[in-house]
Amino acid sequence: MADIFILMLFFVLNGADGSHIVGGRDSAPHSRPYMASLQIQGRPNCGGVLVREDFVLTAAHCAVPLQYTVVVGVNSLSGNEATKQELTAVRSFPHPNYDGHANDIMLLKLNSKVQLTEAVQLIALKTGRINVATQCLTVGWGDIGDNNTLARTLQEVNVTTLSQPVCRLRWRGVPITRTMICGIGSHSFQGFCSGDSGGPLVCDGATAGVVSFSGRKCGDSKTPDVYTRISSFREWIRSVLNNN
Known part of the structure; x- marks a missing residue:
């Protein structure tokens, strides 16, 4: 087993x-x-x-x-x-x-x-609780097309946090612990994948999470993006x- x-x-x-971030947008120069x-x-x-x-x-x-x-x-x-x-x-x-x-x-x-x-x-560390459906941001320089198309400039994408029960249900047996935060993009196939690893989940101007793991296809809401919860x-x- x-x-x-x-x-x-x-x-x-x-x-x-x-x-990599897919379905995102260029960050304004030096805004992050x-x-x-x-x-x-x-x-x-x-x-x-x-x-x-x-x-x-x-x-x-x-x-x-x-x-x-x-x-x-x-x-x-x-x-x-x-x-x-x-x-x-x-x-x-x-x-x-x-x-x-x-x-x-x-x-x-x-x-x-x-x-x-x-x-x-x-950047400050987020100390307060992250509520369900909080609007946050993920930032990185990785693949923007889920096909090894590297970003020329820094990319960002909006992320909405999910409840732990919903995230556990979608991950179907992969352990989602209290020290993790789950999030999805505003639209289908928006989110991070694997060189955004270690990047931030930014909520209210502070870093609340660290990019940890996602599913086979970048930004797929069936396997929500998972971040390490910094407050833990x-x-x-x-x-x-x-x-x-």
Whole structure:
């Protein structure tokens, strides 16, 4: 039974091979100054957000044996914008209870502090409760067509949160825990997939979730997008930041 479950997760979960937003729109240039692109040898792999001048919040499934180059302050990853800053992630802190599915959250310490500018800003952590049908936003640089068509500029899509019972019913046996938030796009096939991994679910201007996993087809409401619920990990985040 365990082997069947692991195999099912292999097919439905999108790992750190590059997530994507489909059915979204271009973000206004530098309107999401908290966004970070995690790159390996110049290739975007995951997203994240700046939560301190020297720390990025992302997903634990984005952990890799190589060092990440962390790019902030850009709208396009292919351009050479004057606002661009590049740093290196020198240490990773995946949640100690990450099991390949639950507790999918990680902090990355940078080799130096970013310079805060109009194009590079921190984002607050959402502390209050996220109600059902809350209107939020997901942001990322991945595939915009569910066919390896990479975004030229930063993309965003509106997301509506779902109740846990509805999400569990649609996922049909895949564990949806209280430490997760589920969301769907406003229309069919809108949402994230796999290089938006680690990116944010932004609600009321604060980051409420981390892009974790979705179904085989991007933005399919039959398998709602699932985010790690940041409010469930406030104490762990605070502990890592305070000790580093």
